[in-house]
Amino acid sequence: MMGELILRNLLHRPMRTLIGAMGIAVEVALVILIVGLTNGLLTETAKRIEGIGADIMVQPPSASFLFAFGSAPMPIKIGDKLAELKYVKSVAPVLFQFNTSGVEVVYGIDSESFRAVSGGFVFLQGNDLEGPDDILVDDIAAKTKKIQPGQTYRIFDHDWHVAGIVEHGKGSRLFVPLATLQELVGARDKATIFFVKCTRPEHMDDVMENIRHILPGYTVRPLKDYLSLMTSTNIPGLEAFINSMILLAISIGLLVIFLTMYTTVIERTRDIGVLKSLGANHWFVIRALLAESAALCLLGVGAGVGLSYLVRAGFLWKFPTLTILITPEWILRATGIALAGAMLGASYPAWMASRKDAVEALSYD
Amino acid sequence: MGIAATITEPTEGLLFQGKKSVEPILRTENLWKLYRAGKVEVPALRGVNFEVLPGESVAVMGPSGCGKSSLLYVIGGLAQASRGKVLVDGNDLTELSDAARTKLRRHKIGFVFQRFNLLPTLTAKGNIAIAQFIHGDGFDPHRFDVVTQMLGLAGRLHHKPSELSGGEQQRVAIARAIINEPKILLADEPTGNLDSKNSEIVLQMLRQLNKDLGQTIVMITHNPEATTYFHRVVHMRDGIIVDGVPAD
Numbered sequence: 001m002m003g004e005l006i007l008r009n010l011l012h013r014p015m016r017t018l019i020g021a022m023g024i025a026v027e028v029a030l031v032i033l034i035v036g037l038t039n040g041l042l043t044e045t046a047k048r049i050e051g052i053g054a055d056i057m058v059q060p061p062s063a064s065f066l067f068a069f070g071s072a073p074m075p076i077k078i079g080d081k082l083a084e085l086k087y088v089k090s091v092a093p094v095l096f097q098f099n100t101s102g103v104e105v106v107y108g109i110d111s112e113s114f115r116a117v118s119g120g121f122v123f124l125q126g127n128d129l130e131g132p133d134d135i136l137v138d139d140i141a142a143k144t145k146k147i148q149p150g151q152t153y154r155i156f157d158h159d160w161h162v163a164g165i166v167e168h169g170k171g172s173r174l175f176v177p178l179a180t181l182q183e184l185v186g187a188r189d190k191a192t193i194f195f196v197k198c199t200r201p202e203h204m205d206d207v208m209e210n211i212r213h214i215l216p217g218y219t220v221r222p223l224k225d226y227l228s229l230m231t232s233t234n235i236p237g238l239e240a241f242i243n244s245m246i247l248l249a250i251s252i253g254l255l256v257i258f259l260t261m262y263t264t265v266i267e268r269t270r271d272i273g274v275l276k277s278l279g280a281n282h283w284f285v286i287r288a289l290l291a292e293s294a295a296l297c298l299l300g301v302g303a304g305v306g307l308s309y310l311v312r313a314g315f316l317w318k319f320p321t322l323t324i325l326i327t328p329e330w331i332l333r334a335t336g337i338a339l340a341g342a343m344l345g346a347s348y349p350a351w352m353a354s355r356k357d358a359v360e361a362l363s364y365d
Numbered sequence: 366m367g368i369a370a371t372i373t374e375p376t377e378g379l380l381f382q383g384k385k386s387v388e389p390i391l392r393t394e395n396l397w398k399l400y401r402a403g404k405v406e407v408p409a410l411r412g413v414n415f416e417v418l419p420g421e422s423v424a425v426m427g428p429s430g431c432g433k434s435s436l437l438y439v440i441g442g443l444a445q446a447s448r449g450k451v452l453v454d455g456n457d458l459t460e461l462s463d464a465a466r467t468k469l470r471r472h473k474i475g476f477v478f479q480r481f482n483l484l485p486t487l488t489a490k491g492n493i494a495i496a497q498f499i500h501g502d503g504f505d506p507h508r509f510d511v512v513t514q515m516l517g518l519a520g521r522l523h524h525k526p527s528e529l530s531g532g533e534q535q536r537v538a539i540a541r542a543i544i545n546e547p548k549i550l551l552a553d554e555p556t557g558n559l560d561s562k563n564s565e566i567v568l569q570m571l572r573q574l575n576k577d578l579g580q581t582i583v584m585i586t587h588n589p590e591a592t593t594y595f596h597r598v599v600h601m602r603d604g605i606i607v608d609g610v611p612a613d
C-alpha cells in the first residue's frame with residue numbers, strides 16, 4: 001500500500017518527479033565522472049609505466065612517485081654504478097619533462113638503453129630516434145594530434161622531426177633523445193629516473209637490496225607496485241579535492257530533494273490532514289515522505305548512471321586519450337551518497353509535515 | 366446480503382427509549398475549547414455536555430460558528446480539549462497524549478468531511494485500502510466487499526476522485542471512514558457539497574449503515590430535512606448545547 005501511494009504520488013506530478021530525479025542524476029553523474037576521471041588518469045599512467053617492462057625504478061631521495069615537475073634530477077653517472085651491480089641486466093636513464101600545460105610528460109631517452117630495458121618499441125610507421133631533433137609519437141597521440149612521420153612537431157619551443165609512430169604503452173606518448181632534452185631544459189648529465197632490468201625476475205629483491213645499499217635514501221621500488229600506489233589517497237590534496245567535489249555534488253542533490261519535498265508537503269497539506277484523521281501518526285507521515293524521496297532518488301540514480309556512461313562516451317569520442325573508469329564500486333558508493341543526501345534533504349520537510357496540526361491541515365486550500 | 370430487505374424496517378426511535386441503562390459510547394462533561402487568535406482567546410465550546418449511546422444516530426445543528434466542527438474535532442481526538450472531559454468508549458481523551466489520541470482515533474473513530482477529502486492520487490479502492498493499511502490489520506477483502514457493495518461503489522473502485530461525481534466521492538469517503546469498523550462515525554456536513562439527489566442517497570446510506578451495521582453516527586448538518594434520517598437532533602448555539610430533544 002505504501003508502495004502504491006508513493007508510485008501514485010510520483011506519477012501525479014510527472015514534471016516535479018522528472019526535475020527532482022534530474023537533480024539527483026546530475027549529482028550521481030558528477031560523483032561517478034570526477035572519481036572515474038581521476039582514477040582513470042591514475043590507472044592509465046600507472047599501466048603505461050608498468051608497460052615499460054623494467055623491474056625496478058630508482059628515484060632521488062624524497063621523490064614523489066608522481067614524478068613531480070620539480071623533483072631534482074640525479075647525476076646520470078649513478079646509472080653506471082647501477083649497471084655494475086650483480087644480476088642487473090641493463091639500466092635506462094630517463095629525463096622527464098612536462099609540457100607547458102603540465103598534463104603530458106615527454107621522456108628523454110637513450111634509444112639503446114631504453115630498448116634494452118623495455119624490449120624495444122613496436123614501430124607502426126617510420127623508424128627509431130636517429131638525429132638529435134627526432135621525436136617518437138605513440139599511436140594514440142598521433143591520432144589525436146593528427147601527426148604523420150616526417151612532419152615537424154613543436155614542443156618546448158623546439159621543432160622536432162617526427163621519426164616514427166610507435167605502439168602506446170611505454171611510459172609516455174612522446175619520446176625524444178635524452179641529450180637534446182637535457183640541453184633544452186638545462187639538465188646536462190641529469191636523469192629523473194633510472195629503470196632497471198634484472199637478469200631474472202626472481203633476483204629483483206636482491207638487486208633492490210643492493211641498490212639501497214649503495215644509494216641510501218633513494219627511492220627504490222618494483223614497477224609492479226606502481227599501480228597500487230597510483231590511488232588518490234597517495235596523492236596529496238587529490239583526496240581532499242575529490243571529497244570537496246563530492247560534497248558539492250551532494251549539496252546539489254540535497255537542495256533539489258529539499259525543495260521538491262518542501263513544495264510537495266505544502267501542496268499536500270490537506271492530504272496530510274486526511275492521513276492524520278485516519279489515525280496516521282507522525283512516524284507514518286515521516287516514513288511515507290522519506291520513502292517517496294528515496295524512490296525519487298533511486299530514479300535519479302538510474303538516470304545518473306546512464307548519464308555518466310553517456311558523458312563518458314561523448315568524451316572518449318572527442319578525446320580518445322582520456323580514460324574514465326566507471327566501476328561498480330563507485331556506482332554503489334554514488335548511490336549511497338545520493339541516498340544519504342536525499343534523506344537529509346527530505347528530513348526537514350518530512351518533520352514539518354508530521355508536525356502539522358491536523359485540523360488546520362484539513363481546512364487548508 | 367439482505368440489505369435492501371432491512372432498510373425500511375421501522376425500528377428507529379423506539380430502540381433507545383428503553384435502554385437508558387446502556388453506557389454511552391461517547392460522553393463530554395463541561396467541555397471547553399478555546400482557540401488562540403493572536404493574543405485573544407476565542408471560546409468555540411463553552412461547557413458542552415453531550416452523550417451518545419452505542420448504535421445511536423445523532424444530528425447536530427446550529428448556526429455557523431456555534432462550535433459544531435470544533436466539537437466534532439475534539440470528540441474525534443483531532444484537536445485537544447481546553448477543559449472538561451471527553452470519554453470515548455471509556456477513554457478520557459483529555460488525559461491522553463497526542464500519540465495515544467492518534468491511536469484511539471485510528472481504532473475507534475471514522476471521519477467524513479464536507480469536502481470529501483479523498484487522496485487525489487489514489488483510486489477509490491486505494492483511498493479505502495489506505496485506511497485499512499493505517500489501521501494496521503491489513504487489507505480485509507470481506508469487509509471491503511461488504512462496505513463497497515452497501516455504498517454502491519462496486520463499479521467505481523478503479524477510478525480516481527477526479528473521475529467520480531461528488532456523491533460517489535462522498536460514498537468513497539464514507540466507505541473509508543467505516544472500513545475499520547469504528548465505534549463512532551463523525552460526519553461534518555457530509556451533504557454540504559452535494560445536490561439534493563445525492564444528499565438523499567448519502568443520507569439514506571448513513572441511515573442504512575446505522576440500522577444494518579449498528580453504526581453509531583454523529584453528523585453535523587444545516588439541512589433540517591436531513592434530521593429525519595436520524596434518531597435524535599441536538600441544537601447548539603454559542604458553544605453550548607441548547608437542547609437534546611428526540612427527533613420524533
Ligand SMILES: Nc1ncnc2c1ncn2[C@@H]1O[C@H](COP(=O)(O)OP(=O)(O)OP(=O)(O)O)[C@@H](O)[C@H]1O
Nearest residue numbers: 400401402407409428429430431432433434435436
Ligand atoms: N483555528 C481557529 N482559530 C481561531 N478561531 C477559530 C479556529 N477555528 C474555529 N474558530 C472559531 O471558533 C468558533 C467555532 O468554529 P467552528 O468551526 O467549530 O464552527 P461551526 O459551527 O462548525 O461553523 P460552520 O457551520 O460555519 O462550519 C468560530 O467562532 C470560529 O471562528
Ligand SMILES: [Mg+2]
Nearest residue numbers: 433434435553
Ligand atoms: Mg463547521
